[in-house]
Amino acid sequence: MPLRVVYLYRNLTRNLSRTLLTCCAVALPMTIYVLSMAVIKGIDRFLDNSAKQLRLVVGHKTSIINPLPRGHRAKIEALDPTHQRIMSICGVRWIGGTVQNEPHPLSTLAVEPDTFAQTFSDYYLTTEEMADWQRNRQAIIVGRATAQRFHWNVGDRIQINPSVPPYTPFEFKVISTAPKAIDPITNICRLDYLEELTKQAVTIVPEDWKLQGWVSFFFVKCGSQADVDHFRVAIDALFAHSPDETRTQDEKTFINEFIKQQFDLPRNLMILASLTVFVAIMAAANTMSMNLRDRMNETAILKSLGFSGRVIFGLIQTEGLALCLSGGLVGALTPYVLFTYSPLRNFTVPLIQTLEIQPIVCVQAMGIALVIGMLASAWPAWVGLRLPVISALRNLE
Amino acid sequence: MALPLYYNWRNLQRRKLSTTLTFIVVTVVVVVLCVLLSFTAGIRASLAATGTNLNLIVLKPGATAESTSVLVPDEIGRLVQTPGIALGSDGSPLMSRELCVQTTVPRRLSARDKEPAPANVAIRGVDPIAFDLHREVRIIDGRSFQSGTMEIVVGKAAHDRYEHTNIGDEIVLGRMENRIYKVVGVFDAGGATFESELWAPRTSISDSYLRRFDSSVVMRLQSVAATKAAVEFINGPTVQLEAKPEPQYYEDLSKKTQDIVVLSTILVSIMAMGAIFAVANTMFATVDGRRREIAMLRTIGFGKWAILVSFVVESLLICVSACSVGLVLSLLAGGVKQDFLSDTTWTVLAFEMKITPGILVAAFMLSVIVGVFGAITPALRASRMRIIDALRKA
Structure with a gap:
């Protein structure tokens, strides 16, 4: 056994430049694989969290931009007089917004303040933050990635120009950066503050478009998955044939619909990841075939000395595995270290913004690297196994 | 060697x-x-194929797109004074009031879809003058809609991608989804974004969606040289709206x-x-x-x-x-x-x-x-x- 290890080590180091180049040629596709999977897993985590929250999203049946009357909330609440199946309902208005001299639009929602904390318990507001939220109409919870981008801290007074009427700048006080929230970009402010400013606005806006008492969506927190399934149908049935019919979806389906309309990032990244794995297989197979070709004489001598075909097969396979595993290790650990410990951790990615590379993705990548090694060395190992000694020795130079 | x-x-x-x-x-x-x-x-x-430098698009200041802009008739009335505005053959200013709303339309089924995925599609309510300003838009199949009717024309890209967009199809629109529009034509816009939209008479869309305002105004200038003065006038105290050359607006969207x-x-x-x-x-x-x-x-x-x-x-x-x-x-x-x-x-x-x-x-x-x-x-x-x-x- 030690002899084989020594032989393997010698083989890997006898042409160091080839070994290093192959490692790099496998490592770089593995880096792309890890990055792609990190984005896909990030989106999955986002969706899984939505599924776990047992929330329904109630929007207007005809379009997401048509508002719903806030009166719908009481009617939905009345579907469950016990309050055991519908835990809470929170009306939400999208206001988008921009920061002065920064063209990139923000994601800002104005929410009904009384039920926000209960409906969105995954924001994990502290008691102090909750008190601030209830006390101050100008309170805003900013997404941690957004806070980082604009250097906003808790206690700061900030200005956001809404993308909807009254269009005039709103002043807010940051009460939290929601460090534990799964959504790192969305800002949350109070709907009563928005309505008050819109009511008082001097900007010319039609009365019916000041949207007093209207919301974009209702988020309905249910008690169990069975309740989610039940009320998804029941809410739409309640408002059927009314002036404001609804379209109710569970939160995961609702978000997934947006993701699919934005380039279907998970699907396209999966295609890219598969292609990069293919590239790595080609690169590794190239090296292994070159190694076999260069050592054909040597293999013939080994066989003539009595080493069996199985031993030769094992040696070539092990070499391929060791080579690709080293590449996989470097390819997986480099992005992990860079995106966890270096300033690159602030790098933003569409949809999920913060790129969090989980160790499990790195382990997966190394597993794939092993499979690449196996596949890449399969043919050379097979040739080694079947090598006819006499004819190989006849070709000895 | x-x-x-x-x-x-x-x-x-x-x-x-x-x-x-x-x-x-x-x-x-x-x-x-x-x-x-x-x-x-x-x-x-x-x-990039959308719009021309001769056209200005006017939105409410602060609105990031037509879909969130609200212009009331008072404001639109003031726009006719814009210096350098081009006049039509009847002497009236070449100005198109446009109302943008949206509807959810199922996509045409592809091989990998189990059920049609919904798409949020823009509907543009326009008057006939809009075709004089958006000259790239031309009917390639069927005919244009008639003012005041429940007729609709669909962009070529929308026709390719979404259900219920063939000529003769009926598409249910309106805030209460209670207005049946008939598809009477398909238009080409030289690859511009308009091809993803559905166009119908502005007054019909306004009535169907209970909107008493417009989203944007597109105006034609006599020459590109008139742009600076026109933009300053519109952005200034008299009108207090925000004007941009059309290509600039669409360039911003492409960021x-x-x-x-x-x-x-x-x-x-x-x-x-x-x-x-x-x-x-x-x-x-x-x-x-x-x-x-x-x-x-x-x-x-x-x-x-x-x-x-x-x-x-x-x-x-x-x-x-x-x-x-x-x-x-x-x-x-x-x-x-x-x-x-x-x-x-x-x-x-x-x-x-x-x-x-x-x-x-x-x-x-x-x-x-x-x-x-x-x-x-x-x-x-x-x-x-x-x-x-x-x-x-x-």
């Missing part, structure tokens, strides 16, 4: 497997580059695609580096396997430069031919229909993936870079080989 190209070609054939595997690696990298860039090119082409460009560049750069290592590996093996041959070439009078250039040319032969195959494969992606949801307008933009000349040049440059960088170190090693040592070892 340079080595003949035929020499390189024969050498590549001697190592068929190695050459093929390297060829495949470079081909895949070129295909990935082209496909990623064709997304951006498609969106940009669609947005979202910057994210894709950045992401594509990072991913392709990493893949290209991988390809460089793969090429270098092959070329090192080539040099090692031909030490005696290189020494012989040097002995019979070929200089260091000839050897160096020969190896770089050999690498370029692999990379450029792989690039050609990659480009041919990528061309299959050209014209593939996609759509994406803008987070500014909240409507989908249907576009065709485009392989532009710029992308072809970028792919070619990438293959040259991979070829040269992959070959340069092995080629240097070959050219610096000591003749006596090489002959002795051989």
